[in-house]
Amino acid sequence: MRKTVIPFGPQHPVLPEPIHLKLTLVDERVVEAIPNLGYVHRGLERLADVRDFHQMIQVVERVCGICSMIHAHCYCMGIEELMAVEVPPRAQFLRVIWSEVHRIQSHLLWLGLFADSFGFESLFMQFWRIREKIMDISESTTGNRVIVSVNVIGGVRRDLSAEQTRWLLTELDWVEEQIQRLQTTMMEDYTVKKRTVGKGVLTAQQAYELGAVGPVARGSGLSQDTRQTSYAAYGELYFEPVVETEGDCYARSKVRFREALASVDLIRRALDKLPAGEVRAKVKSLKPPKGETVMRVEQPRGELLYYFKGSGEKNLDRLRIRTPTFANIPPLLAMLPGVYLSDVPVVTLSIDPCISCTER
Amino acid sequence: MQAVKRFINRMRSKSPWLLHFDCGSCNGCDIEILACLTPVYDVERFGIINVGNPFHADVLLVSGTVNHRNKKVLTNLHAQMPSPKLVVAIGACGLSGGIFREAYNVVGGIHKVLPVDVYVPGCPPKPEAIIDGVVLGLQKLQRLHEQPSVEKEA
Numbered sequence: 223m224r225k226t227v228i229p230f231g232p233q234h235p236v237l238p239e240p241i242h243l244k245l246t247l248v249d250e251r252v253v254e255a256i257p258n259l260g261y262v263h264r265g266l267e268r269l270a271d272v273r274d275f276h277q278m279i280q281v282v283e284r285v286c287g288i289c290s291m292i293h294a295h296c297y298c299m300g301i302e303e304l305m306a307v308e309v310p311p312r313a314q315f316l317r318v319i320w321s322e323v324h325r326i327q328s329h330l331l332w333l334g335l336f337a338d339s340f341g342f343e344s345l346f347m348q349f350w351r352i353r354e355k356i357m358d359i360s361e362s363t364t365g366n367r368v369i370v371s372v373n374v375i376g377g378v379r380r381d382l383s384a385e386q387t388r389w390l391l392t393e394l395d396w397v398e399e400q401i402q403r404l405q406t407t408m409m410e411d412y413t414v415k416k417r418t419v420g421k422g423v424l425t426a427q428q429a430y431e432l433g434a435v436g437p438v439a440r441g442s443g444l445s446q447d448t449r450q451t452s453y454a455a456y457g458e459l460y461f462e463p464v465v466e467t468e469g470d471c472y473a474r475s476k477v478r479f480r481e482a483l484a485s486v487d488l489i490r491r492a493l494d495k496l497p498a499g500e501v502r503a504k505v506k507s508l509k510p511p512k513g514e515t516v517m518r519v520e521q522p523r524g525e526l527l528y529y530f531k532g533s534g535e536k537n538l539d540r541l542r543i544r545t546p547t548f549a550n551i552p553p554l555l556a557m558l559p560g561v562y563l564s565d566v567p568v569v570t571l572s573i574d575p576c577i578s579c580t581e582r
Numbered sequence: 583m584q585a586v587k588r589f590i591n592r593m594r595s596k597s598p599w600l601l602h603f604d605c606g607s608c609n610g611c612d613i614e615i616l617a618c619l620t621p622v623y624d625v626e627r628f629g630i631i632n633v634g635n636p637f638h639a640d641v642l643l644v645s646g647t648v649n650h651r652n653k654k655v656l657t658n659l660h661a662q663m664p665s666p667k668l669v670v671a672i673g674a675c676g677l678s679g680g681i682f683r684e685a686y687n688v689v690g691g692i693h694k695v696l697p698v699d700v701y702v703p704g705c706p707p708k709p710e711a712i713i714d715g716v717v718l719g720l721q722k723l724q725r726l727h728e729q730p731s732v733e734k735e736a
């Protein structure tokens with residue numbers, strides 16, 4: 223049978239970002255996919271040469287606008303470790319709260335785009351309608367919608383008042399109810415099942431060998447979540463990774479639904495236990511970071527890894543960022559062979575690709 | 583003929599179709615552009631539709647900085663759009679390179695490769711600001727339509 227090569231992307235309607243896959247097809251089925259990246263590479267890691275380590279917080283937030291809070295959180299944790307800063311417990315809890323707000327936002331965004339990828343546009347609108355409520359929460363508690371900029375070295379910039387906490391709880395109830403309602407709409411829909419069940423299957427063995435992270439790994443039955451390492455305040459909040467075993471697109475969307483609901487619960491528990499006190503430690507008199515360290519946190523898309531090397535100067539010697547999508551590209555290439563061409567957008571989107579993260 | 587042209591121009595500015603290109607942005611601007619299309623802001627009620635095909639688009643929304651790799655993709659897309667066309671640069675990145683201006687793979691703002699009609703500042707700009715930018719651009723487009731006839735009369 224003759225082979226056909228079809229380019230997918232870089233400018234493709236279902237993907238908001240430029241990713242280019244070279245698909246080799248036999249008949250209508252994919253036999254091989256070769257990724258071609260680099261369209262949004264900016265060279266952000268080297269900005270550490272010109273910006274000092276305080277200014278770098280703003281830069282790492284812009285690695286990816288969708289999970290800016292979590293990037294900044296990871297970066298601050300690393301620098302705090304190098305400088306031996308003790309972060310006040312209230313700040314730890316607030317960081318968890320905002321990180322989880324971001325996770326819900328990101329999962330809703332993804333669920334919307336995913337629904338759009340198989341042509342369910344009204345569902346896309348519904349998810350984004352709920353997401354706007356989360357954006358309101360971000361805006362009224364941090365001052366910004368997307369890039370929240372609340373992290374500083376030694377804590378956070380803002381505090382939650384009692385009134386805000388109460389308001390947050392009522393809003394969360396609404397969000398939870400809406401997500402649950404859409405969960406039944408989406409997961410029990412015949413057409414959705416038709417497009418997602420059994421598509422792009424990744425077995426647990428493959429997921430393990432190829433180093434899948436985040437919802438992709440958990441959708442294939444691997445129970446790993448970096449939040450289990452109890453960074454920030456996660457140790458004090460009861461927490462269990464969400465795992466599904468089928469390993470197809472359906473399982474991955476189920477994981478994200480359940481994670482969004484779990485995040486709502488986590489925020490509630492964190493608000494409940496929120497300790498009183500300072501939100502920011504004093505770091506003015508401390509020396510700039512010196513030494514090496516590695517930090518890992520859980521992003522909505524999986525494990526995020528930062529490597530720091532400082533020599534006691536204002537500028538870091540090296541900052542290395544490994545983002546979850548980078549780890550999830552090999553699993554994607556393993557999922558694609560055997561898939562019909564018309565399912566390629568759905569399968570590609572099911573790993574939640576964040577290209578601007580990957581290419582930095 | 584003149585009447586048909588006038589009709590087309592009127593329709594073009596009353597129902598502009600957008601093409602969005604992510605040109606090395608951090609996603610912050612992209613999700614705000616997408617948010618414009620969703621129920622809370624809902625630009626579709628003004629007849630604005632986001633299309634994936636440059637041949638159908640009147641307005642090119644570009645977010646992010648130009649880099650050495652996507653420079654060509656961007657100019658290609660712009661060349662494929664039918665004129666008169668409008669370029670709206672979104673966010674600090676599109677204006678000047680923003681926070682990434684010193685990075686090694688960044689060329690700078692969109693104006694380095696394309697003529698830009700409207701700049702929307704902010705990092706990221708709020709959806710209201712983006713809508714405002716597009717509306718400003720449409721006013722400019724309308725003026726462009728009217729100009730040739732003004733010349734004729736004169």
Ligand code: SF4
Pocket residue numbers: 284287369606607608609610611612645646672673674675676680681704705706707
């Ligand atoms: S202007 Fe800001 S939010 Fe927009 S792409 Fe640039 S860094 Fe991201």
